[in-house]
Every structure is written in structure tokens, then in C-alpha cells.
Amino acid sequence: MKRLHNFCAGPCTLPVTVLEQLADDIVDFKGSGMSLIEMSHRAQIYDEIHHGTVNSLRRLYGAPDDVDILLLQGGASLQFAMAPMNVLGESDKAGYVLSGTWGKKAYEDAQLCGTVYPAWTGAEEGYSRMPDPSEIIVEDDTRYLHVTSNETIGGIRMADFHDHGVRQVADMSSDYLSRPIPWDLFDVVYGGAQKNLGPAGLAVVFVRRSVLDNDLSHLPSYLRYDLHSEADSLANTPPVFAIWATGLMLDWMEEKGGVEGMQGRASRRSSMIYDAIESSDGFYRSPVRADDRSHMNIVFTLADAELEADFFAEADALGLANLKGHRSVGGARASVYNALPTESVRVLVDFMAAFASAKG
Amino acid sequence: MKRLHNFCAGPCTLPVTVLEQLADDIVDFKGSGMSLIEMSHRAQIYDEIHHGTVNSLRRLYGAPDDVDILLLQGGASLQFAMAPMNVLGESDKAGYVLSGTWGKKAYEDAQLCGTVYPAWTGAEEGYSRMPDPSEIIVEDDTRYLHVTSNETIGGIRMADFHDHGVRQVADMSSDYLSRPIPWDLFDVVYGGAQKNLGPAGLAVVFVRRSVLDNDLSHLPSYLRYDLHSEADSLANTPPVFAIWATGLMLDWMEEKGGVEGMQGRASRRSSMIYDAIESSDGFYRSPVRADDRSHMNIVFTLADAELEADFFAEADALGLANLKGHRSVGGARASVYNALPTESVRVLVDFMAAFASAKG
Secondary structure, X not given: OOOOEEOOOOOOOOOHHHHHHHHHHOOOHHHOOOOHHHOOOOOHHHHHHHHHHHHHHHHHHOOOOOEEEEEEOOHHHHHHHHHHHHHOOOOOEEEEEEXXXXXHHHHHHHHOOOEEEEEEEOHHHOOOOOOOHHXXXXXXOEEEEEEEOXXXXXXXXXXXXXXXXXXXXXXXXXXXXXXXXOHHHEEEEEEEOOOOOOOOOOEEEEEEHHHHHOOOOOOOHHHOHHHHHHOOOOOOOOOHHHHHHHHHHHHHHHHOOHHHHHHHHHHXXXXXXXXXXXXXXXXXXXXXXXXXXXXXXXXXXXXXXXXXXXXXXXXXXXXEEOOEOOOOOOOEEEEOOOOOOHHHHHHHHHHHHHXXXXXX | OOOXXXXXXXXXXXXXXXXXXXXXXXXXXXXXXXXXXXXXXXXXXXXXXXXHHHHHHHHHHOOOOOEEEEEEOOHHHHHHHHHHHHHOOOOOEEEEEEOOHHHHHHHHHXXXXXXXXXXXXXXXXXXXXXXXXXXXXXXXXXXXXXXXXXXXXXXXXXXXXOOOOOOEEEEOHXXXXXXXXXHHHEEEEEEEOOOOOOOOOOEEEEEEHHHHHOOOOOOXXXXXXXXXXXXXXXXXXXXXXXXXXXHHXXXXXXXXXXXXXXXXXXXXXXXXXXXXXXXXXXXXXXXXXXXXXOXXXXXXXXXXXXXXXXXXXHHXXXXXXXXXXXXXXXXXXXXXXXXXXXXXXXXXXXXXXXXXXXXX
16 A cells, blocks of 8 residues: 555544554444444443543643543534534623634624624734734633634644733644643633544534533533533533544554654644745745744745646655645655654655755 | 444434544544644545535535534533524524423523524423424414423424424424434434434534524624624634544445434334334333324333333343433333444344243
């Protein structure tokens, strides 16, 4: 089998050992006489997988005891609504950092769920950078500040998390569990699993237990954090396969040094690509301010845009897949999520240098 | 490998050929160099799987062109809220048939999303039967009537669908695609995939296109049927694995005669178990009125409840798994979803007869 080098922005590549384990066990789960995906979600075998995944998430991310972990469906998209619905009281308001496509989507949904305001927007600058901490304006009596830690389309990230005087709610989908986070700053941290943690179909939500004390009885049951928490995310049938596969991926991450290990990988691998850009004498360009460059989604353009078609065709021929930038911005984008082998990055940067040298 | 006879009430057993196909392709999808679950949901290979599943659903269920098909997350549980949110206008009201645990849950969530009233309730009779058509009271100016076609816990089903003068919204999770339905009666038909169609993590929603003309701009994006429809259920990352596996299961159903084939299987197999109950001289008992007996979840008790522990232990020893009734009602329950082999039912009824004869 020839594996492609998969720089897809999501769903993510997975360790081949995880895929092989899924293949081995999907017909007959460890001699049980059935597949895990055929079992009752109340069965003991599934229960161990379910709680194993939750426990791994807590251990790897260092989430404190007063933060609960929910395994939900509907992706980060549903959390754009659920977070304000569950956290904002009727007389509360929240500030939103509009740092890109995803921060903007979160804000637009939140406008329908409560009183919110933009605490900063990068729209005028084409979402090409993150705000400096001093640019974020938090109004008095703000319940939370919403941030997007990494914007996949713009290829920008918040290099550090700062205290803005109120607890934060954060969409971390695209750099989930790829760096330690200061838990004291956050009331809710959410994200889809399909970039850094596992396959699509699972959203992981960390929520401070004090939020669960809110009176949420006006919300339909699936939209209530407190009911999911009380039921250990088993109030309805959970996405069994995605939870199982994510658990295996977390085991793999633990073997590779956990979140700190992932942070080191991400730093090294993104540096390899940014170095390839910087050392190309302007053949490749990064549109992103150096301090804000994502360690997950490396966005770049070719100075001569007419060479792009050749670039992608030659990359494809080498098995370098999914390098096209998002259709809304064009150019190239290499996503180097947790599971991507470093070897794939080496093949990419060697190709970038060779291509620049041949065409430059 | 020894397969158990899996009478689980959900998630469901799957055809072993489907599980084997998943195992074969999960590491490297048909020589593509990556797993399907690692691909972009915008990639052509995934696109074919996605639309193939939608097309199979339409073909097998005979859904007319003015009914759209959405592939969502959050199970039927999230539809308890989304259906009223999307269908009910501000001045509308809806009637709910409270036929069991699931009808009641749908009603409770709908109360938080609009004006609703009970059109019938089986609560006083312990949810042991469905209403006769004449018992359902539809008030004037009702926008829709909500029904649950099959109640998994009570083991009752609506044997026929009747015209009550308004379009219906139906939770069909537990007898999905197991019998043809009269589409003219319904505006929305929804259900989780994990009983009759595939693994957990996918909800399939059939929605009449006229519903999508409602002004839904007050709803957050994930909760809007119209946005999912416009984006072909690709507005956010879909649950790729569950859609893939469901597509394979639908192919298998088509080989077995489609929905009519499933209807015949369900009728024969449920009859085998009801016959075993009726011919046991009162050793086994069905608590359900004959006309309303589910073809999917066959609920029964032992006249001598003290024999139950032995019954389950001996069944387990024969590989007859998951026969315990729901914890809220006790007794026994055999769920015979679409993919259960008829051979499993034969082993069960032989065991039931032998056990009754030995202990009776």
C-alpha cells in the first residue's frame, strides 16, 4: 500500500497504526462476537471505551477536576449555538474576537442566541493577523470573551493566551490538543475531533462545572450541557465509532509524548515549511504576520501565480495531496495536524525547494 | 469467529459482509492511498459516497422529489427540537401523540420550541398500546401532528398510517426503512440510523421542500433545515464513517429486496417470536394488544418472573445476546432490526420452546 502525504485541512490524516487497529477489530471486537459499533451503548465493553476516551482527554490536556468533558455531535458548528445558549444568562453579554471565517461564524450564530458584540475584528485587514492583546476591547459586565485559537483558512493562530479579565469560551478545533492551555482562562473549550483528534462525527466540549449550575430548563434536551454532563454523554446514543477511533488516536498521542510531544512536532514541522518559504528568495510568500503564523495550517502563495497549476500537479505526482488553499482565498495550504508524519513534511519541503529552483 | 445473535435495541447488528467491507477499506480506500475517513469531505471520492447514500435512501424508501433528504448529527434527540423549530411558525401549533417514552420526549422538547398539545396519550395505560385513529384529537389550525411509528421500549407500533387532516411529522427511528410509508401524509420523517440503517452518529431527516421556504433566519445555522439542504448536508463536516457504513447497509438492503424485502423479513421474524409466545400455554406473555405489536421490538415476560434470571443466563450461553428488556419495564425484549439474520430468530424460538418445556 502506498500512503499519500495528506495535508488535508480536515478531516485529518490518522496514524496508520490506528487505522490498522480499527480494521482488525471492526468485524469482531476483541473476540466478543460482535463489532463495537453493533453493541449497546450501555454495554460494559463500550462503557470502557467511552470513559477511556474521556479519561485520556483529561489526562493529555491536563483539564482540572472542575472542568467536565462532553462527547457530543454536530461539530464545532453546533457549539457556535450551544455555547452562548448554555453560558449566557438573559441579562448577560459576550464579546467575540472576529479573527477569520470561523470566529465570524461563531459570532453570527451567537447573535441569535443572546447579546453579543465584536471585541475585535480583522475583517478590514482580510483576517491576515490575530489581534494584539491590547486591541481586544472587553466591555464592562461581559460574561465571556469568545476566541478562535487557530483560523484554518487564514492560517493564523493566537500564539499566546492572555487574561482579558473575563473567562473565555474558545473554539480550538484546528489546534486541539497540540499545545498546553492555561485552563484558568477558560469556561468552555470546544472543537470538532476531525482535525487533530480523530475522524469526523464527534465534538469534544470542555465545560467548567459552574456553568452547569445555570438554569437551562428553557433549552431542548440535546442543547443542554447539564443533561449531557449528568448522563456522562450517554443521554442519547453517542457516535460510537468516532469515540472509539479518537480513543485510539489519543493512545497514539500519549506514546508520542502527549500534548507537549504534539507541540514539539507542530513547532518543528511548521518551521520546516516556513523556513522553506523564507529561504525561497520570494518565490513563495506567506501572507501572515510572523508572530501569528499557524503551526497547523501553513498558508502560502507563489509569487508567480501562473505557476500554481504546475505546482499542484507536480506535488500530486509525488503523492503530496490536498495542498490547495481554501477556495475562498486560493494559493496553497499545508495542514500539518497531529497525526501527519514528519516524513511527509520533509518530502514537501524538498519538493518546494526543487520546484523553486527549477522554475525560479 | 463466532458471531453472537445480537438482539440489541440499538445500536443494531450489521450484516457481517458490511463489517468485512469496512475492515477491507478502512486503511486504504480502494487504492486511493488514504482512508475514506481521512479525506476532505469536499473530495470527489467522498462526494460519491455521500450522494450515493442519499440516492439509495430516496430509491429504497420511494421518497418523492419534493421531499429533501438531510444527513445530520445529534440523533433523533436533536430532531425533537429541530422539527418544531423548523416547521412551526410563531402562530402555529402542533399536536403530539404520546405513545411511549419517545413520543413523550419529543413532546417535552417541542413544548420549549413552540405551541404544542397532546393529541392522545397512552400514559394512563402504561403506554401498552397505540391509539385507534379515532382517538387522536387534532385541534383546528394545527400545523402538524407528531407521531412515533414504533416505540422501542413498549414494543408497540402503528400498524397503519392514517390521514388525520394535517401533515404529520414522524419519528421513525426504530422501524426506519422496514416498511413502505404513504409519503403524502408526512412533512418530516426523521430517525437515528443506529437501529435499522447503520452505525450510531447519523440522523436521516426527510423534509418536504415546502418546509424549507419558512423564514428560519432566527435559528442558529446548525439548527436550520434550509441551510443543510442548500449545502447538500455538507455545510459542516459530515459524519463520514457513519454515512459510508449506512450506504453499504443500504446496498445490502437493496440486494435483499429493499424496503418490501425488509417488511417481509420483519413480518416473518416477529411472527416467529409472537408465535413462540402464543404457543407457550401462558409460559411467555406479551403485554401488548395484538394489533399494535411491534415488528421490530418484541417485548415479552415470563409468567413466573423468578425464572427470568435462568432464562437470560441460558440464552447467553447459547450466544443469544441483549435480550433483557429496557431497565424501565423489565422482562425480555428481542429487537429484530433489518440486519438481524433470520437464523438468529430461529435459534431464539427453539430456545424459548426448550426452556418453556424444561421449566414449564
